[in-house]
Amino acid sequence: MLALAVALRILAGTRPGAVRRWFDRFKLILPVVGTICRKVVLSRFARTFGTLLGSGVPILQALTIVKETAGNLIVGSVISKIHDSVKEGREHRRAAEGIPDFPGHGFRHGGRGRTIRRAAGHAR
Secondary structure, eight states: OHHHHHHHHHHHTSOHHHHHHHHHHHHHHSTTHHHHHHHHHHHHHHHHHHHHHHTTOOHHHHHHHHHHHSSOHHHHHHHHHHHHHHHTTOOHHHHHTTOTTOOGGGGSSSOTHHHHHHHHHHHO
C-alpha cells in the first residue's frame, strides 16, 4: 500500500505525457499481456497503413495518419522516425529495418497495401 502511494505521488509530479508514455511502454513489455498488446498495435498499424496505401494515399501522409491512430505513444514515435527517414529519401522498407518487433516484412513486397493487410491478418 505504501509503495502504491509513493508511486502515485511520483507520477503526480511528472508531466502528463510522461505518465502516458510510461504506461504505453509498460504495456508493451509485460510478459503475456505485452505480447498481445504488441500484436494488436502492430496489426492495427498494418491494417490501417495497408488500407491507406491501397487507396492511393501518399506514403508520408499515410504514415502521419497511422501515427495518430496507433493508440500507443511508443509505437507512434517509431512511426514518426520512419516518417522522417522516408522524408529524407530512404526507402520505406529500409526505414523500418532495425526496429525490433516492427512489421518490416510487410514492406518488403511490392503489393502496396495488399501485402501489409495480409501481414495484419497474420498478426491477429
